[in-house]
Amino acid sequence: GAGVSQSPSNKVTEKGKDVELRCDPISGHTALYWYRQSLGQGLEFLIYFQGNSAPDKSGLPSDRFSAERTGGSVSTLTIQRTQQEDSAVYLCASSRGTPSGWDGYTFGSGTRLTVV
């Protein structure tokens, strides 16, 4: 597609429920990233996928968080047993994987998650 697409745009869930957030990157972008942004805070790195390499999960805050990227394209971020502190905007970004001419990421518009 023309841009990075995320769904849903908003999600309200009860504490303890599981949620799945979806990201469809720009066609041809081999790298995909998940970040989250809490209210008034900076972006916190969560996980990074590059091609067929093992993902960099170093930013996941707990084992309740996991992510997959199927077929090198669409990615799903899953949060199990949601807690109120998980409330944030979850942003997905993609970029070209080549070393030259890299100009950073393109972000999706995010999923605003509210845990009540």
Place this chain on the structure above:
Amino acid sequence: RKEVEQDPGPFNVPEGATVAFNCTYSNSASQSFFWYRQDCRKEPKLLMSVYSSGNEDGRFTAQLNRASQYISLLIRDSKLSDSATYLCVVNKDTGRRALTFGSGTRLQVQP
């Protein structure tokens, strides 16, 4: 210490003013540098890359000082539409390409 530090502001300036933001980064091995702009309740968007020799894009000028590990953004002739949060962004690992974002500096341009 945060990897990327910015003054949160807000910077309140009149239209037409020149305003400058600075940002410091802690990892001397950092390779790539960017300024992103984020409007309220929107996703960040790339404003400009920052090159070692400094670069300009219209009213915006970015500078990098590797020795002092800081990056600056200068906005000339501020417009109301420049009101946003400006994020300083650093990549320390070209192989990994994971960017580290500062918390942002908020700019409010007043009529």
